[in-house]
Amino acid sequence: MKAEHLKGHLDSLILGTLGAGPAHGYAVIEELKRRSAGAFDLAEGTVYPVLHRLEAEGLLASAWTTASGRKRRVYRLTRRGRTALDGSRREWQAFAHAVEAVLA
Amino acid sequence: MKAEHLKGHLDSLILGTLGAGPAHGYAVIEELKRRSAGAFDLAEGTVYPVLHRLEAEGLLASAWTTASGRKRRVYRLTRRGRTALDGSRREWQAFAHAVEAVLA
DNA sequence: CCTTGACACATAGTGACGCTAGGTATAGCG
């Protein structure tokens, strides 16, 4: 999977991962890898800044928790984040259809 | 269509457009717009450098022609370009499936 | 015990790459 392919889609993917329920950053990375069957194996340095940005934009909210001695920052979709996810899905469909029309 | 979505896919789209047969740069832009029903309306400054790069990489070959007084540079896929297009199609499928697995 | 690896967070700097903005030139139309 070429890294540049993600460009412009990373936000959608992270919103999509959190669509199933709240998760902390590291778990988002694992879940992305799992759902994509290994295709999206992102570095922490790729994902954490996106989480921060999405929170700053009001699409995510976070809260600190502690599990077995480790501090975790758990993110969840805000109402606006949920709306953004719906929009992302529609945008993806439009993009995918357009690409397929060209490559077909 | 957000511009950044193209990142990493632009080469594939241009190869795909030329997959149907040779065309000059301006026609590639028009054809991309047509096939994508307006979704990919790319500036010349976006497309021409890509054509040059793909030619430098040996995926395209070009020849100057003249049509009704205007000089045109007509590009065609090389054998390696055809192979690259096949690879691009497979990569797109993998990428699209992975995204859909996450967004679903 | 102490090293190694998994877990978990964070950020500064880099680099790739599409876009903006500007340039040249011909043809056809009102």
Next chain:
DNA sequence: CGCTATACCTAGCGTCACTATGTGTCAAGG
């Protein structure tokens, strides 16, 4: 004779994912 469409080109910019690096906890193995 301007205006629009056609047709090419390039330098510089801005965005955004990635690299590299740092901090700290916990469990497992030697």
